[in-house]
Amino acid sequence: MTDLPEFYATTVYIDHIVTALNCLIPFGVKDEMLVTITNDGLSFARENNHVIKIQLVLSRELFQTFHYSPPEDASETRVSLRLDHVLDSLNITNDRSDVIECTLSYNGDGTPFILIFEDSMITESVEYSTYLLKDLDNTGLVLDRSQLQFECIIKGDVLYNALHDLKEIGCKDCYFYAIINETTGKPLFALISKSQQGVSKIVLPNERSILEKFEIYANDSSTIAYNQPMVTVFDYAMLDKIRASARIASKIMIRRDLHGLMTVNILNETKDILRSNDKESKRPKSVFGNGLPTHYPGIIIEISMLEKALPELLDVNEIKSMMLEFMGTDSAYSFLPAEHQQSKTAPYENDKHDDSDGYEAASQDLPLFF
Structure with missing residues (x-):
């Protein structure tokens, strides 16, 4: 009897894997990705110039068969692969109309990483050379949870559309502006672009259904800071890597x-996950049942990135002044910090609780993923 390899897993959800790996393309499609195998599933990681890192996880529930026997005294196995090589093979088979079963196999250091594709007519095997391991440099890319300054949860399509719009106007530097009004508790979250076209802003909706959680802290992860704008700046070329x-x-x-x-x-x-080609799968729906496996949590991604630099005081003051002018309009009057508001009249006092858009601070009952 042939010994089982150190790792092998089988799945029919090839299009879903392609959708996931496409998120790594902005970080370098022809570069190596670090694949980590554990009993919980597979993770794929890339890092660029020690300023931005992505880690993507596919849990073992995505696979119909999942076997992992790590070496003694080890809880994980790491291997480096070329992203474009893997995607080329997956995309070719993903275009077929027949049901395809894909098996991933790896037997440890010095052996190739193997993909085996099998349908009703043919079996194909692809072997990839594995590279010398080079651990990712996480220096400076680990979040200090004890000194959080800003935290929010927002709908994915809203942020995606905002980033896309910034790309369309040729954004070079992107400023994040965030503030919470002490009187109303309402948040304001804006992305401000500096480009050859000048300065422009995208103010994100603050309805609770879109901006589920929004908190600015006094640098201690717990004390809420009101009427204190947070301004930070990122190189848009780097920020755009999260758009996929x-x-x-x-x-x-x-x-x-x-x-x-x-x-x-x-x-x-x-x-909600989009397919890799944004089209309905050509394969029979009976293969997928009602979709992905019931207990599969979905693609899990964490991206860490450093701000471009400490914003220049002149730029920060310009951003604050511009936003104060915007917040001074009737439609957004309640966002103004108290020291910039006009004296309130009696009618406004009577109505100030009635013009709320329904936003309330999110509860602490967050999804387990977070």
């Missing part, structure tokens, strides 16, 4: 710590 991940997200959690590190956590419900 935002495209498949149901919800996105954004957190920033006192050291200028921002993490973006992608949570998706399996029914």
Whole structure:
């Protein structure tokens, strides 16, 4: 009897794997990705220039068969693969109309990583050379949860559309502006672009159904800071790398710590995940039943990125002044910090609780993923 390899897993959800791996393309399609195998599933990681990192997880529930026997005194196995090589093979088989079963196999250091594709007519095997391991450098890319400055949960399609619009206008530097009004408790979250076309802003909706959680802290992860704007800036070329991940997200959690590190956590419900080619699968629906496996949590992604630099005081003051002018309009009057508001009249006092858009601070009962 032939000994089983160290790892093998079988699945028919090839299009879903392609959708997931497409999120890594902005980080370098011809570069190596670090694949980590554990009893919980597979993770894929890329890092660019020590300023941005992505880690994507496919849990073992995606696979009909999942076997992993790690070496002694080890809980995981790591191997480096070329992303474009893997995607080329998956995309070719993904275009067929027949049901295809894909088996991933790896037998440890010095052996190839193997993909086996099998349908009713033919079996194909592809072997990939594995590379010397080079661990990712996580220096400065680990969130300091004890010194959070900003935290929010927003709908994925809203952030995706905002990032797409910024790309369309040729954004170079993107400023995040966030503030909570002490009187009303209403948040304001805006993405401000600086480009050759000048300065422009995208104000994100603050309805609770879109902006589920929004908190600014006094640098301690617990004390809420009101009427104190948070301004941070990112190189848009780097920020745009998260757009592919935002495209498949149901919800996105954004957190920033006192050291200028921002993490973006992608949570998706399996029914919301877009296929790799945005079209209905050509394969019989009976293969997938009602979709992905019932207990499969979806694609899990975390992106960590450093801000471009500490914003120049002149730029920060310009951003604050511009937003104060915007918040001074009738439609957004209640966002103004108290020291900038006009004296309130009696009618406004009587109505100030009635003009709420329904926003309330989110509860602490967050999804397990976060």
